[in-house]
Each structure stands twice: as C-alpha cells, then as structure tokens.
Amino acid sequence: MYSSGQKAKITPPTVIAILALVLYMLVSGQVLAASIVGLIIGILGGIVFHMPLLILWIAVPTLVVVAVFHGVLAAIDTTIRVLTVSLTASGLISMLGLYNLRLFLEGLGVPPKASILPVLIARQADIFSMIVRESLDSLRGRGIKGVRLLFRLPIPVLVNAFESSAVLAEAILAKVPERRMSTLFWRPTGWDVLIFSLTLLSLYLL
Amino acid sequence: MFRWVFRNVSLVGRIRDVNLTISSRVTAVLGPNGSGKTTLLKLAAGLLKPSSGEVLRPESVGASLQNPYLGFSSHTVIEDLTLSAGSRDEALRILREAGLEHLAGRSPFTLSMGEARIISVLAAISWNPEGLVIDEPTSGLDQRYRRWLARLIDSLRIPVLIAGHDIDFAASVAQEAIIMKRGTVLLHSNVDKILSSEVLDRVGLEPGPIMKKALKLGLSPSRVARCVFLGSEG
Numbered sequence: 001m002y003s004s005g006q007k008a009k010i011t012p013p014t015v016i017a018i019l020a021l022v023l024y025m026l027v028s029g030q031v032l033a034a035s036i037v038g039l040i041i042g043i044l045g046g047i048v049f050h051m052p053l054l055i056l057w058i059a060v061p062t063l064v065v066v067a068v069f070h071g072v073l074a075a076i077d078t079t080i081r082v083l084t085v086s087l088t089a090s091g092l093i094s095m096l097g098l099y100n101l102r103l104f105l106e107g108l109g110v111p112p113k114a115s116i117l118p119v120l121i122a123r124q125a126d127i128f129s130m131i132v133r134e135s136l137d138s139l140r141g142r143g144i145k146g147v148r149l150l151f152r153l154p155i156p157v158l159v160n161a162f163e164s165s166a167v168l169a170e171a172i173l174a175k176v177p178e179r180r181m182s183t184l185f186w187r188p189t190g191w192d193v194l195i196f197s198l199t200l201l202s203l204y205l206l
Numbered sequence: 207m208f209r210w211v212f213r214n215v216s217l218v219g220r221i222r223d224v225n226l227t228i229s230s231r232v233t234a235v236l237g238p239n240g241s242g243k244t245t246l247l248k249l250a251a252g253l254l255k256p257s258s259g260e261v262l263r264p265e266s267v268g269a270s271l272q273n274p275y276l277g278f279s280s281h282t283v284i285e286d287l288t289l290s291a292g293s294r295d296e297a298l299r300i301l302r303e304a305g306l307e308h309l310a311g312r313s314p315f316t317l318s319m320g321e322a323r324i325i326s327v328l329a330a331i332s333w334n335p336e337g338l339v340i341d342e343p344t345s346g347l348d349q350r351y352r353r354w355l356a357r358l359i360d361s362l363r364i365p366v367l368i369a370g371h372d373i374d375f376a377a378s379v380a381q382e383a384i385i386m387k388r389g390t391v392l393l394h395s396n397v398d399k400i401l402s403s404e405v406l407d408r409v410g411l412e413p414g415p416i417m418k419k420a421l422k423l424g425l426s427p428s429r430v431a432r433c434v435f436l437g438s439e440g
Contacts, residue, residue, distance in 0.1 A: 131276065134276045135277070137271055138270075138277030139277055140269070141253065141269025141277065141330055142269075142277055142289070142290040142329045142332075144290065152279035152289070153279075159275070
C-alpha cells in the first residue's frame with residue numbers, strides 16, 4: 001500500500017504522464033500548448049508566485065547566452081521551452097511532495113540511499129541561497145565590490161558545496177535505512193483528473 | 207560624537223523599532239540566539255537595508271561574519287588578503303604585524319576555525335574601512351587567540367561593533383553594551399552596568415567564572431576582564 005507522511009495532490013503516474021505529454025508537445029512543435037500547461041502547473045504547484053527569482057534565474061541567462069550565439073528569436077524560443085520544462089517538472093514535484101517522490105522512487109526499485117537524494121537536493125536549495133547571500137555579505141565586508149564580487153563569489157560557494165556534499169554523504173550512509181518503505185499502488189485523486197484533462201485539452205485544442 | 211544611529215529601524219521578521227545612538231569606540235551587542243544581533247550588525251555594516259527607519263553609519267564598514275570561510279576566495283592566504291589590502295606587500299605587512307606570516311602560503315580553506323576567524327578579521331580591516339563589525343568574534347578561538355583578538359580590537363582607531371555570547375571577552379574590549387531579545391533592544395548602557403544588571407539573567411546570558419567572582423567581590427568587571435585579556439586595567 002502506498003503510504004505517505006505528506007498529503008499528495010497528485011499521484012506519480014500522473015507526474016510521469018504529464019511530463020511525457022509536455023515533452024511530446026515541445027518536440028512536435030506545440031510550444032504554445034506546452035507553455036500554457038507549464039504555466040498552469042507552475043501556478044497550481046505554487047512555483048510561479050513563491051519562486052519568481054528562481055524563474056528569472058533560469059530564464060535570463062538562457063535568454064542572454066542563446067541570443068548572443070543564435071539571435072533573439074531562437075533565444076526566446078529556447079527560453080520558453082526551458083521555462084516550460086522547469087515549471088512543469090517543479091510544479092508537478094511540488095504537488096506530489098518530496099516525501100512521496102522518495103517513496104515512488106523506492107517503489108520503482110531505487111535503493112533508499114539513492115532515492116533520498118532528490119529530497120536532499122531540494123532541501124539544499126534553501127541552504128544554498130543562504131550560503132550565496134552570506135558569501136556576498138562576507139566579500140562585501142572585505143571591501144570587494146562590483147564585477148570583482150561576481151567573479152569571486154563562486155569560489156566560497158563551491159568550496160562550501162563540496163564540504164556540505166561530503167558531510168551529507170556521511171550522514172546518508174549512517175542514517176538512511178536499507179529497508180524500502182513503498183510499493184507501487186496509487187488511487188487517482190481529483191487533481192490527477194483535472195491536470196490530466198487540462199493537458200489533453202491543450203494538446204488537442206491548441 | 208556618534209558612530210552609528212538607528213532611528214525607528216525595523217526589518218520585517220527580524221528586528222523592530224530599534225532606536226540607538228552608539229557613541230563608544232567599541233560596543234558589544236549581546237543576546238540569546240535569534241535575538242537579532244547579526245541583523246543589527248549587518249544593518250550597521252550596510253549589508254542589509256531596513257524595511258523602515260534609518261541607519262546612519264560610517265561611510266565604509268568592514269565586516270567579519272559568522273562563517274569566516276565564506277569570505278575567502280583565493281588559493282592562498284596571502285593572495286586572499288591581497289584582494290582586500292590592495293597590494294601583496296601590504297598584505298604581507300599585515301600578516302607580519304599579526305605574527306601570522308607562517309600562514310601566508312596556506313589555503314584559507316584548510317585553516318582551523320580560529321585561524322580562519324583571525325584572517326577574516328584582518329581582511330575586514332585591511333582595506334582601511336571607517337568602521338568594523340565582527341559577528342561572533344571568539345567562536346572557535348582558543349584562549350591565546352581570544353587574547354590576541356582582544357588586543358587587536360583594543361589597538362584599532364575605528365569604531366567597532368561586536369556581537370556574540372562571550373560576555374567576558376565583550377567586557378574586556380567594549381565600553382558599552384546592548385542587550386537584545388526577540389528583535390528589540392532591552393538595554394543599552396556601559397558594560398559594568400550591563401554586567402551587574404538582572405537583564406542578563408532574564409535573557410539567559412551568564413558571565414564567565416572570573417566575571418562572577420569580580421561581581422561578587424564588588425570589583426569593576428570590565429577592569430578585571432581587561433586584566434585577563436589585555437594585561438592592563440585600561
């Protein structure tokens with residue numbers, strides 16, 4: 001039986017199906033339909049309103065880099081595609097819940113020590129943004145400003161990331177149990193039906 | 207003359223309605239975890255902007271924050287100090303004066319916490335700022351380095367704000383202290399008054415054994431602390 005400590009809005013089969021459909025839309029040229037689905041899922045998953053900076057962080061560098069090498073139109077097209085995939089994936093994971101994602105991966109046969117990784121990576125996002133802010137403040141407190149600050153910033157952040165990875169690896173080895181906690185069985189929810197219908201509607205109408 | 211002025215300063219979720227005029231050369235900000243000490247220091251250094259109110263501060267303020275390793279960005283200590291000091295010669299002079307030239311070729315990321323803290327403070331003053339803030343100055347420092355840092359702070363000619371829980375260290379270098387709790391200032395007075403006030407107990411802070419003894423004997427705690435850390439009564 002699929003058990004969960006965190007209420008999931010949708011079930012894993014819906015996550016996989018919607019992701020596959022959105023990728024299919026993008027590959028087959030239905031970019032508008034895919035981006036609408038991505039936006040709706042991003043809003044329903046709370047990504048659009050709670051993480052606007054994350055969206056900018058993904059969109060702006062993509063737009064700039066592709067515009068330099070391939071022109072503005074290609075840059076807009078690529079940015080929309082990248083944003084669609086990231087909004088869809090993060091919105092779906094947000095609605096599924098990290099704990100349920102872990103159970104799902106374990107149900108698929110992924111060992112517990114590996115299935116906990118996506119959960120840890122997502123949790124690390126908060127810590128990572130705190131580390132970036134603290135590093136910025138520390139460097140500014142040493143009189144390093146402007147472009148020099150941006151060039152120097154990655155060094156303490158990366159060193160800290162390597163050190164944290166080592167600590168996390170030790171903690172995972174020591175703390176995560178070998179026993180799997182899940183089997184593959186899900187009962188569809190109302191949200192599954194709603195999101196699936198929306199995606200199919202976009203696929204056929206747009 | 208004032209060094210820092212906080213007028214009705216609030217930062218949502220962190221500190222509220224802080225009114226302070228800091229005029230002593232070294233001031234200690236004391237309080238339990240989560241009381242807003244770091245936020246106050248970052249506001250004083252211009253690293254944070256208040257959501258309301260106004261902070262008047264020196265033009266340039268150096269900062270040594272809680273995690274010293276996050277301010278390092280070169281492969282050797284000397285290269286790292288050169289970034290702030292402006293030239294390699296100046297960086298070497300600072301290390302020599304501090305008696306730490308043996309660390310020059312080491313990677314800053316392999317330093318012990320105490321050494322990293324000291325290098326972080328040296329980096330924060332190496333660009334000649336007009337003020338200095340040090341968060342948790344004695345965290346990770348052994349007694350030798352605590353004394354060393356107390357002497358360094360005592361020798362500076364710029365206003366300094368320190369924050370932490372080490373009351374004995376604060377008493378040795380600071381003339382005034384501020385007690386914070388839950389984002390507000392409970393008390394701002396000279397160090398001796400603060401150490402003998404019951405507010406310390408109310409916020410869960412406790413002086414070390416030497417300070418307790420000094421208070422029991424009716425001695426000035428700050429003078430005793432200066433004797434212990436600086437070898438002088440000031």
